Amino acid sequence: MPLYVYEAKDPRHSCSKCRGGFEVTQRLSDEKLVSCPDCRSEIYRVIQAPGLTHSKTDLHYRAKRAGFHTLKKVNKGEYEKIY
Numbered sequence: 512m513p514l515y516v517y518e519a520k521d522p523r524h525s526c527s528k529c530r531g532g533f534e535v536t537q538r539l540s541d542e543k544l545v546s547c548p549d550c551r552s553e554i555y556r557v558i559q560a561p562g563l564t565h566s567k568t569d570l571h572y573r574a575k576r577a578g579f580h581t582l583k584k585v586n587k588g589e590y591e592k593i594y
């Protein structure tokens with residue numbers, strides 16, 4: 512099943528779970544999440560390139576820790592990270 516990463520839209524309204532992003536395994540048929548299961552803050556799905564979705568040590572997290580990312584708005588409420 513595909514692994515998705517969600518992250519708080521507004522870090523000021525987030526908990527420790529969604530502030531830095533968290534992974535959820537969902538079926539393709541599942542609705543995407545719109546709020547954090549813990550704090551109910553609004554979240555968005557981080558679109559990842561194929562092949563980068565299997566590990567917390569993947570490029571997404573390494574790039575994120577290094578602070579290299581920009582957000583490009585691709586849809587209403589959906590953003591794509593460009594490295």
Ligand SMILES: [Zn+2]
Nearest residue numbers: 526529547550
């Ligand atoms: Zn949260």
